[in-house]
Amino acid sequence: MSPADKEDLSRILGVKHVLGTGIYLGLPSMIGRSKKATFSYIKDRIWKRMNSWRGRALSKAGKEIMIKSVLQAIPSYIMSMFILPSSLIDDIEKMLNAYWWSSGNNNNNNTKGIHWLAWERMACPKSHGGLGFRNFEAFNKAMVAKQAWNIVQNPNSLVAKLIKA
Structure with a gap:
């Protein structure tokens, strides 16, 4: 998906685009090795x-x-x-x-x-x-x-x- 499409989709859905790891509802979106x-x-x-x-x-x-x-x-x-x-x-x-x-x-x-x-x-x-x-x-x-x-x-x-x- 192109960056422009990602931006449009996040704007339409009203969500924030997060690179890598982020926190959503106080919980990490990705858990690494440690x-x-x-x-x-x-x-x-x-x-x-x-x-x-x-x-x-x-x-x-x-x-x-x-x-x-x-x-x-x-x-x-x-x-x-x-x-x-x-x-x-x-x-x-x-x-x-x-x-x-x-x-x-x-x-x-x-x-x-x-x-x-x-x-x-x-x-x-x-x-x-x-x-x-x-x-x-x-x-x-x-x-x-x-x-x-x-x-x-x-x-x-x-x-x-x-x-x-």
Whole structure:
């Protein structure tokens, strides 16, 4: 197809022509050999959001709410479609752990802090002595399994037909 035809078609359909890889609906349109590199933008988004709040003095309760409601929600949609690499999940959990234990003040002097508890323990439910943070590995598997279950339960859905084809 000629470049002029591509331009006309994209104008008529109202879609943007993307060269190579792009992101559509928050998901990468192409996945290369390195999944970690493909999904590294998730880690960057979490890092930017954490850094926007680093200079403010938040209590532990404030940090807990920030982690649970904002930072752990960022990769949820992507995790429902793809199994993320374990190394990326580990990196994200390390970032969240460092954010939890860091002590920031109004002068932007962030100290590392002592990690009194491992992330695995903090990810346990509160009834079991943890803080109820999300275990990303288990959550990722559950979300992908939910998609598979929907395909099995609805064999006439468009997604199921597309996979069978």
